[in-house]
Amino acid sequence: MTLSRRDLLLGTAGLAAGAAGAQLLNAGPAFAQAAAPQYKPEQGATLRVLRWTPFVKGDEDSWLANTKKFTEATGVEVRVDKESWEDIRPKAAVAANVGSGPDVMLVWFDDPFQYPDKLLDVTDIGNSFASKYGGYYPGPEGYAKQGDKFIALPLAAIGNGILYRDSMVKQAGFSKFPEKSDEFLELCKALKAKSKPAGFALGKAVGDGNNFAHWIVWSHGGRMVDEGGKVVINSPETIKALQYARELYQTFIPGTESWLDINNNRVFLAGDVSVTANGVSLYYSAKNDPKMAELAQDIRSTTMPIGPVGQSVELHQTTSAVIFRYTKFPNAARAYLQFMLDKPQMDAWITGSSAYCCPPLKGLIDNPVWTSDPVHEPYKRASSTLRPNGYAGPLGYPSAATMADYVMVDMVAEAATGQRTPEEAAKRAEQRANRYYRV
Amino acid sequence: MQSKLFLGLLFMLPAAIFLLVFLSYPLGLGVWLGFTDTRIGRTGVFVGLENYQLLWEDSIFWLSVFNTILYTVAASILKFMLGLWLALLLNEHLPLKAIIRAVVLLPWVVPTVLSAIAFWWIYDTQFSIISWALLELGWISSPINFLGDPNNARATVILTNVWRGIPFVAITLLAGLQTISPSLHEAATLDGATSWQRFRFITLPMLSPLIAVVMTFSVLFTFTDFQLIYVLTRGGPLNATHLMATLSFQRAIPGGQLGEGAAIAVAMVPFLLAAILFSYFGLQRRRWQQGGSDA
Structure with a gap:
């Protein structure tokens, strides 16, 4: 259901009529399972949205076009600011902490769980989307739902x-x-023997390093904590994973332990490595450059290999939208997200993002973008193979701090480079994680 | 008398408020945060020394302390020696003196982040210009792993910091050199002093108050360095270049553990105080400045 001027006028009329208006405004899951709640933006509402800097231009264009449609339908002016993706986390935390800043923000990973009580409850919208579009994939939902509540x-x-x-x-x-x-x-x-070697980031690469390290450990059945949040990283499964990492590392191009997020892109585009892991942006860097046409045609993609656990498990990068409780226009903000995340807008946005973004709702997964280029296809599986970073425990301060302190990345890098034995590396990671998961 | 005292206090008020608001308050807040378990988005409660106790048992913290001390000591000594040398050279009569002096200041003037990005390319594992040149010359068979090997990475960041810090030392000492009266050197030359003796017994003592100030600042800047590391390595590889400042940031902001981050920052204070006291009492001794011995 999209929000049009007509809905708003109806809403206003309803408000004047009293009881009827209240019913309209409170139309939640109890009212009718599939009916979307309706929010009437406050008089004179304006919104500030802070998002991460888009990785591909089509993303930005379609996000802004959708926003413009929202403004046309509701009269709510929306200013969309962007911030480099690594600055989002501290900015969001500070906004939550001081109680002023953007009304709506697109955040990463378990950010919402750092300040759940500063966020506006959006359970009504989440539930209505879930029932309308066949539910969320468990991974992305895990990053947004605390208990029964969508934060x-x-x-x-x-x-x-x-x-x-x-x-x-x-x-x-x-x-x-x-x-x-x-x-x-x-x-x-x-x-390594017959062609160019592979290369995966093992340095302090927020995105690539974490993706690779979590894949290594998870695909072998290791996990940082159990369901109760007890640190169980020092396990036989982890040791196996680290032994595998050690063997794999020896086939890499030298120097991967210093790689930050950008290094693998450069090396891959220079033709010095044959295999790496990245977002689809790397493919576009080659495709959009006429000088690299030949290289672009040679690029293929797939998902990370399946390890002993027998299924594809990956960290990926996850983004969720939050509304800060301090916003002066909660209903406008809710209406905005409800509009932007609904199928017509999401479809356009997903298409515009050129396979960079994978929708979290099962009912939105089919999109022409996945078949428009064979390289896109594996990225369609991101939402379904995704696992939250604090797996298998609850998300919160410890999960965020453990990842921000690169505990998993350091452990894999230490074992892979041979600086520590797998046993020592796992033990050290256990000690480090315990500092955050202490009771 | 009364009103004069009152007026004096009144005139000091703006400065006092300024110091209080922008210096004492943030410092005090930092110290307080170090005793709490504050996290981003949640005010903490007082936990006493728990943060420090946890840091005491944290091997990464101790590694960062070691890195910071190594970084500061090595970089400061190199900066001092090379800076002094450069100052002495610049003090000679050179053609185009003014231009050379301006050029020398460049590394100091360029924003750290910008120069660090340039160095990032220079040290890139695959595309380093140094590795490329040496490979072309046939001196090495594989690229140098500048930022991947822990010890290489340490040496690399130290040298980059030295490159950046030399101009500050050199230009300041040059200013000091120019205040030394030439007649002292002339008199010494007449007495048959060698150039080393003139340096040791005239230049160095006359310069030592300035050296004390310059090196205090230099040590403080180096000890609290952040940008260079953050751009070049983020503290990697395997935390080999994590300084206390970068670790403090990593834990406090991306990690959300404000209390612990503050505790790391506060743990830097004793080192900084020691550095200041050392230069204050050590380098500013009168007797030494007047050319006497330590005895």
Whole structure:
């Protein structure tokens, strides 16, 4: 259901009529399961939205176009500011802390769980979307729902996937990219011997480093904490994962332990590595550059290999939309998100994002963008393979702090480079995580 | 008398308020936060020394202390020696003196982040210009892992900091050199002093008050450095270049643990005080300045 001027006029009339208006405004799940709640923006409402700087231009264009539609339908002026993606977390935290700043913000990972009581409850919208569009994928939902309450609205998973050079993989003697982690290791060995090596970030790369490290550990059945939040990283599964990391690292191009987020892009585009993991943006860097046309045609993509756990599990990057409780125009903000996250707008936005963003609702997953280019397809699976960063425990301060302190990345890097044995690395990660998960 | 005293206090008030609001309050708040478990988005409660106790048992914290001390000591000594040398050279009569002096200031003037990004390229594991040149020359067979190997990374960030800090030391000492009366040197030359003796017994003592000030500042800047590390390595590889300042930021802002971050920052204070006291009492001794010995 989209919000039009007519709805708003109806809302106003209803308000004047008293009881009827109250009913309209409170139309929630109790009223009718599928009916979307309706929010009437406050008189003279304006909104400030702070989002992360778009990775692809189409994202920004369609987000702004959707916002413009909202303004046309409701008369609410919306200012959309952007901030580099790494600055979002501190900015959001400070806004929540001091109680002023943007009304709506697009945040990352478990950010909403750092200040849940500063966020406006959006359960009505979340539930209505879930019932209307076949439910959320569990991963993105886990980042937005605390108990039964939506403290944020899942917006998208920014997929991480393997990007590889078809010609180099063939040169290494593989006609098809392996799906299992042990065959993947064989491929990497062959690539190093016969072609260009693989390379995955092991430095303090917020995105790429965490994606790779979490994949290594999770795909082997290791996990930072159990369901109750007890640190269980020092487990036989983790040790196996780290032994695997050690073997895999030896097939990499040298120096990956210093890589920040951008390094693998540069090396891949220079043709020095054959396989890396990244968002789809890397493919676009090549595709949009006429000089790299040949390289772009050689790029293929797939999901990270499946490890001993037998299913695809990945961290990805997740973004959710939150409304701060301090906003002066809560209904305008709710109406805005309800409008922006509904199917017509989301479809346009997902298409505009060129496979960068994967929708969190099962009913929105089908989009022409996934078939428009074969490289896009694996990124469609981001929302379904996604696992929250504090797996398997609750999200909150400890999960955020553990990831921000690079506990997982450091552990994998220490073991991979051989600086510590897998056993020592796991033990140290356990000690470090325990500092945050202490009772 | 009374009104004069009152007037004096009144005139001091703006300065006092300024100091209180912009200096004492943030510092006091930082110290207080270090004793609480404040997190971003939640005010904390007083937890006494818990943060410090946790840091005491934290190997990453101790690694960052070690890194910070190594970084500060190595970079400060190099900056001092090279800066002094550069100042002495610039003090000679050179053609185009003014232009050379202006050029020397460049590394100091360029914003750290900008120069660090340039260095980031220079030290890139795959695309380093240094590695490329040496490879082309056939001196090395594989690129140098500047920022990937812990010890290489430490040396790399120290050298970059030195590059950046030399102009400050050199230009300030140059100003000091120019206040030394030439007649002293002339007199010494007449007495048959060698150039080393003139340096040791005239230049150095005359310069030492300034050296004390310059090095105090230099040590403070180096000890609290943040931008360079943040751009080049983020404290990696494997935390080998994490300084107390970067660790404090990582834990406080992205990690949300304001209390712990503040505690790390407060833990820097004793080191800074020690550095200040050392330069104050150590380098400003009168006797030494007047050319006498320590005895």
